[in-house]
Amino acid sequence: MNTSDITTIAPTRVVVLGGGYAGAMAANRLRRKPDVDVTVVNPQPFFVHRIRLHQFVARTGDPQVGFDAVLGDGIDVVVDTAVRIEAAARRVHLASGKHLDYDHLIYAIGSRNRLPEIPGAADHALSASDWAAAQRLRERLDTLDSGAPVVVVGGGLTGVELAGEFADRGLAVTLVGGGVLAPSVGERGRRATLRQLARLGVDVLAEARVTRVQATQVTVEMDGHERVLPSAATVFATGFVAPELAADSGLTTDGIGRLRTDENLNSVDDERIVGAGDAVAVAGIPLRMSCQAAQPLGVQAAEAVLARIAGDSPKPVDQGFVAQCTSIGRHAATLQFTRRDDSPARAVVTGRLAALAKETVCRGIVWNIRREAARPGTFSWPRNREATAEREAVLQ
Ligand SMILES: Cc1cc2nc3c(=O)[nH]c(=O)nc-3n(C[C@H](O)[C@H](O)[C@H](O)COP(=O)(O)OP(=O)(O)OC[C@H]3O[C@@H](n4cnc5c(N)ncnc54)[C@H](O)[C@@H]3O)c2cc1C
Structure with a gap:
């Protein structure tokens, strides 16, 4: 074959802003398609296991996990902070003065x-x-x-x-x-x-x-x-707000700075921008800012991008909760089981057994991200099929 007959198709560039629970999961899930170039931008050169931050401050636990342990092969990490998204040009400006161009952007910068x-x-x-x-x-x-x-x-x-x-x-x-x-x-x-x-x-x-x-x-x-x-x-500890990046970039946000998206996680302003985790307010779906929601949202954001690349329609968010587990020191916790809509169910486990459950959950979260890195497409999560079906019926 004559080399001039070969057409090179440039890989699709996806930039993921934020390498937390949502961003790491999204980046790993994107690797389901090998022809997608994935770049994660994060201010810290490591993954912050944020639900251990109270342990970090009390010196009872370490929240730092190397990105090489949680991100799949071939994912680039840029240690920097996004300061402005130029949606029309599909460009992200970084604090260092550099910029990154993208075909699709995943907005997963968490909260504070x-x-x-x-x-x-x-x-x-x-x-x-x-x-x-x-x-x-x-x-x-x-x-x-x-x-x-x-x-x-x-x-x-x-x-x-x-x-x-x-x-x-x-x-x-x-x-x-x-x-x-x-x-x-x-x-x-x-x-x-x-x-x-x-x-x-x-x-x-x-x-x-x-x-x-x-x-x-x-x-x-x-x-x-x-x-x-x-x-x-x-x-x-009086609640969380989202960082100003979306608002500073002229994107529509809610009262606490979260990027407003439709039920498919697309920014209401630009379908090339997809949101996940604490930093987004999904139309019609009240989701507690939590690690529990961030990971599935990250995966669903990646699936939405992959669907668009394939020319398909993304699926609406389907997200359920199972429990709220609160550590109380190192030897006790309260494990409150919940209904899929996050309201408390009858079952509660307390004391040492709950503390053990909490530690298992903390370890399991990192394990899940690593597993998704090793085998993209494996992470599954609790759904709330009833609520999703009801929403779809209203939208039709
Ligand atoms: C002490 C504590 C305990 C918690 N315990 C629980 C719990 O038990 N269960 C639970 O479900 N939730 C818990 N949470 C809440 C949970 O940590 C968050 O809901 C979760 O981290 C949200 O995930 P995320 O991926 O959206 O954001 P994050 O995990 O915060 O990740 C966002 C990432 O984006 C980066 N970033 C920020 N700005 C930019 C920028 N401009 N450019 C690029 N990157 C940027 C951040 O540095 C960070 O690495 C707890 C939170 C705290 C503080």
Whole structure:
């Protein structure tokens, strides 16, 4: 054959922004098609196993996993931060001044702490919500003696995990709930969580609200009175927001900065941009920001891109939940089973058995990503077929 008869088809370039749970899963799933060039952009040169960040700050666990252990062969990693997406030019600008051109983009840059507007909070609040924040918090905790007072603000699952981990380390922890403690679990799960926190000596002020944060103290309001709590470190766990990248790039976002997508994970502005994980708000599907949702969303984002490359229509998101597992120190946890829509079911496991389950889940997450790296296409996840069918019926 004459070499001039050979037409070279350039591989499709897919850039994945964010190498967390959603991004790593997406990158690995894309390798189902060998003619796709996959590049992951991530600020850290390693995978951050974010659900171990409370352990990182308390020095009871290591969240760093080498990208070579979780990403499949042939995936390029660019250690950098995306600062702007130029959708019309299909180009991502990076903090280093370089840029990457893409045919398809997966937007999976996760989330970080949502800080409420409380006087002093912006100056004194610490958090464990992302890698950079967790490092600052760890440095502060390292300066504290055993028994030093620490205030955790936020009674959701992350606040509970932080409070338990700090108490296990010997700090005198007050958990300021701001309402109902662990509102997403059922009554049995909540009682068990309170019992375990009490065993660790955590002072739970479930309904107290923080009104002011200062360098060494926190003012709270409870039962109509003000109370001042000493605090050598004030740690906020008051929910997550998405980074500004989508909004800064002129893409449509929701009230907390998440990229708005349709039910197929396509950005509502540009079908070459597909979102996954905490950083997206999927039309009509309320999904708790969680590792549990991020991994399947990553896989579904990759499948949406592969469908487009093949000229097919992507399938709508189908996502179910199975449990909420909250560690409370190293020796206890609350494992609240859920219905597929994430509402609490009756079954709850507590204590050591639940702690064992939580550790198994943490290990299993990395194992799942590695397995998808070794054999793209193997990861499966719980669905919520009923809700998906209902949504499809409405859309038809
Ligand atoms: C202490 C703690 C405990 C938790 N425990 C649980 C739990 O038990 N179960 C659970 O389901 N969830 C838990 N979560 C929530 C869970 O960690 C998140 O929901 C999950 O990490 C979301 O996955 P993701 O892939 O969307 O984002 P991430 O895992 O945050 O990954 C996003 C990646 O994008 C990178 N990135 C950010 N900005 C840019 C940019 N501009 N350019 C390129 N890359 C960028 C980040 O550095 C990061 O590596 C916990 C969170 C915390 C903080």
